[in-house]
Amino acid sequence: MERTELPVAVFDSGLGGISVLRALVRRMPGEDFLYFGDSANAPYGVRPAAEVRELTQSVIARLYARGIKAAVIACNTATAAALPALRETWPDMPIIGVIEPGSRAACEASPSGDIAVIATESTIRSGAYAEAILRRRPEAQVRSLACPLFVPLAEEGWFDGPIAEGVVSRYLEPLFEKSPAPDCLVLGCTHYPML
Numbered sequence: 001m002e003r004t005e006l007p008v009a010v011f012d013s014g015l016g017g018i019s020v021l022r023a024l025v026r027r028m029p030g031e032d033f034l035y036f037g038d039s040a041n042a043p044y045g046v047r048p049a050a051e052v053r054e055l056t057q058s059v060i061a062r063l064y065a066r067g068i069k070a071a072v073i074a075c076n077t078a079t080a081a082a083l084p085a086l087r088e089t090w091p092d093m094p095i096i097g098v099i100e101p102g103s104r105a106a107c108e109a110s111p112s113g114d115i116a117v118i119a120t121e122s123t124i125r126s127g128a129y130a131e132a133i134l135r136r137r138p139e140a141q142v143r144s145l146a147c148p149l150f151v152p153l154a155e156e157g158w159f160d161g162p163i164a165e166g167v168v169s170r171y172l173e174p175l176f177e178k179s180p181a182p183d184c185l186v187l188g189c190t191h192y193p194m195l
């Protein structure tokens, strides 16, 4: 089979990356996609970076051996921990993460450059979003916050109602109650848009 005929892999720690897959299918209807959600090892967001890197490398190795022409790392935590290592291991294959595109969108969308980023503990600890935003807009102010209860809430299917609203307010109100507040919020985790 020609390399161009192989599928594009879309990887996430679980099912959250299906939203990314959906967007890709809409943009590139002629491509075949292969989705891999590592539900057996999820959540990634509470793991140390080295562990996330190892898990991600092993999934991409399996997919590469099966035959893929590109890989989209739809998981923010895996992008933050593993993207440079993946690109080093498979230099001949395009590997696309979600942090660069998300940061670019935030830099373009924020008039003031006061940008809040919420993500898993592992992603926030990596500093990857702040670094990518400041590379594009060095004058930006980036406020980063881990919201560790959001993933279990979304996994449980509690997207709205008093519990979800209470948890979301508890994390986000302190970010937005002081003036001036950020004018852009990056949902730096596959599960957060569900909330």
Ligand code: DGL
Residues within 6 Å of the ligand: 012, 013, 014, 016, 042, 043, 044, 045, 046, 074, 075, 076, 077, 078, 120, 123, 151, 188, 189, 190, 191
């Ligand atoms: N997919 C992860 C992310 O985007 C969130 C879920 C997890 O912690 O595994 O960061």
